[in-house]
Structures are given as C-alpha cells and as structure tokens.
Amino acid sequence: MQIGLIGLGKMGIHLAQNMMNNGNDVVAFDLNKDLVDEAGSYGATKAYTLEEMVSKLDKPRTVWVMVPAGKPTDETMDKLAELLDADDVVIDGGNTFWKDSMRHNRMFTEKGIHYFDCGSSGGWKGALKDGNFMIGGDDKEVFDERLAPLYDGIAEKDGYLYTGKAGSGHYLKMVHNAIEYGMMEAIGEGFEILEASDFDYDNAAVSKMWNHGSVIRSWLMELAQEAFEKDPHLDKIAGRMHSSGEAHWTLMDAMDKHVPAPVIYEALSARFRSMQDDSFDGKVVSALRNGFGGHAMDKANK
Numbered sequence: 001m002q003i004g005l006i007g008l009g010k011m012g013i014h015l016a017q018n019m020m021n022n023g024n025d026v027v028a029f030d031l032n033k034d035l036v037d038e039a040g041s042y043g044a045t046k047a048y049t050l051e052e053m054v055s056k057l058d059k060p061r062t063v064w065v066m067v068p069a070g071k072p073t074d075e076t077m078d079k080l081a082e083l084l085d086a087d088d089v090v091i092d093g094g095n096t097f098w099k100d101s102m103r104h105n106r107m108f109t110e111k112g113i114h115y116f117d118c119g120s121s122g123g124w125k126g127a128l129k130d131g132n133f134m135i136g137g138d139d140k141e142v143f144d145e146r147l148a149p150l151y152d153g154i155a156e157k158d159g160y161l162y163t164g165k166a167g168s169g170h171y172l173k174m175v176h177n178a179i180e181y182g183m184m185e186a187i188g189e190g191f192e193i194l195e196a197s198d199f200d201y202d203n204a205a206v207s208k209m210w211n212h213g214s215v216i217r218s219w220l221m222e223l224a225q226e227a228f229e230k231d232p233h234l235d236k237i238a239g240r241m242h243s244s245g246e247a248h249w250t251l252m253d254a255m256d257k258h259v260p261a262p263v264i265y266e267a268l269s270a271r272f273r274s275m276q277d278d279s280f281d282g283k284v285v286s287a288l289r290n291g292f293g294g295h296a297m298d299k300a301n302k
Helices: 012-021 033-041 050-055 071-083 098-110 123-128 140-154 168-196 203-210 219-230 246-256 262-274 280-293
Strands: 002-006 025-029 045-047 062-065 089-092 114-121 131-137 155-164
Touching: 002 012, 002 050, 012 025, 012 033, 012 123, 012 140, 025 033, 025 050, 033 045, 045 050, 050 071, 062 071, 062 140, 071 089, 071 098, 089 098, 089 140, 098 114, 098 168, 114 123, 114 140, 114 168, 123 131, 123 280, 131 140, 131 168, 140 155, 155 168, 168 203, 168 219, 168 246, 168 262, 168 280, 203 219, 219 280, 246 262, 262 280
Parallel strands: 002 025, 002 062, 025 045, 062 089, 089 114, 131 155
Antiparallel strands: 114 131
16 A cells, blocks of 8 residues: 655655565655655655645655644644545554644544554564554544555564544553553662672573563563673663653543552552652663664763
8 A cells, every 4th residue: 555654764764664674655755854865765756745645645644643642643634634535544553642642633534534543563573674653543444444454564464453533542551561661660760679699690691581481581581581691780871761651641641530550550669769860660661661772872071
C-alpha cells in the first residue's frame, strides 16, 4: 500500500524502512530536509512540505504521524484536517496523551476522516523490524480492510492488537510504559544492591546468566548485559532517569478511578529523585532506556 509518513526521527526513519521492506510505498516528510533525503536513500518518495506529501498520495490516502506528543502533534493534526479529504486515514503512532487522541478523533470524524491512535512499542529496533502496536479507532471495518495488511507486515507475529474505540490504543500504550517504569526500576535497584554488596560481581555476566532460564529473563536484562559489557560499572554515565510522561498520566487516571498503583508511583518518584542526585540505580535505568529507545543518556560529570 501507499502511505505518507510524517516524522523521520529515531523511530520514524526506521519505521519507513520497515514499511518499505514489507512492500509498501512510503512518501516521507520531515521538517529536517536531511532526514527526508536519508529516507529517500532507502527508497522512499521524498516530500519537503506537508502539502507536497499529501499531493503525492493517491486517494483514499493513508497518513502515519510519528512526531513528539503535545504541540507538535496538535499542529500536525490541525494541518492534516485542512489538507485531507473524507475517507482518508490518519494514524497517530506517537505517545500522545489518550484524551488528546479522543479530541483529535472528534475533529477528524466531523470531516469524515478515519482516525486511529497507535501505541508503538519495541524501540527503534521494533520500528525497523517486527514491531509491537496497539491500535484504537472507531471504524473496525476500515482497520480490517485497509490497515491490518500493513500491520501484518511490520509487526511481529501476534504483535499488534486492534483495541476498540479511539483513544484505547494510546491508553494501552500509556499503561504499558508505566509497567515498563516499574520493571526497569526493580532491575536498577537490584544491581545497585549488588554494587553495594561485599562481593565482586561481574554485572554483565550476572545479566547474561539471569537472561538464560531465570524467572526475570527479558529484553531489558539483555540490554543491561549490553550496557555493562560497554561500561562494567556505568562510570561514564550519570544516574539521571528522564521521564517522558506516560507513568504520570497513568497515575493521574489511576487516582481518578481509585486504583492503587504503588510500584508505578515509586518508580516515577525514583526518576524525579534521580534528577536531583546521582545513583547506580539511575545509571542502570538510564542505560536501559538508551538501549531500547535511544533516549537521552547524560554523561557523568568527571
């Protein structure tokens, strides 16, 4: 199928390759012209303005938006609402707040445009191959007929799910990320205890061993091994754990619904604390976030 892709950052540029590797024709646009040229080098049709991208798509059009949540996404959605026609499809693949997704859906629905909110997991590696996607949208028939074949190609087997009405995809991804916070915090705290112990552990070897047959084996443990192999005691990075917002959003909704979530709360609090002082726990979580998503990793002040 033909698809317009807006946003060619660390996720978008790999998603473009994934789409093309699975037989799709990508028309790629980004405000950074160098990224457009890079996408072109992989075989994408280049577009240097949003208007140019829309003009190069056959009707009914399908557009996938992969830009930062908040104002960049809002502005992109507003422009697309002006440029697209009824029966076109918009997919928001970013980490948009689910209530914003519901607002975008109402705007597009008034114009007869089909809107889908898609939570994307798996980091840049998943964007490049065998990704994981959680997709909400009010029109399941459109999803089944026009979008399911796309996801069949770019997702891992059983790695995508149509979750129901608009907003449900981004809500599910929000909770997914909050769970991720808790898992990474537990790993970070565990290695901090090992680092403070009376024993001289090889952190990379421990990570590798734990990832072969133990109850806590996971991709996160694999990423921990990779980080420790590069820097055995993570001396080169600061223990500051940046927060992208999903755990905060999850906790706000949990409190509104009187659902206890102490692990997620403590994991978010640990991130806030890490911005004030350094910790080995913070170093581990920072390395994990960089490993799966390419997120910022501060260097140690030495």
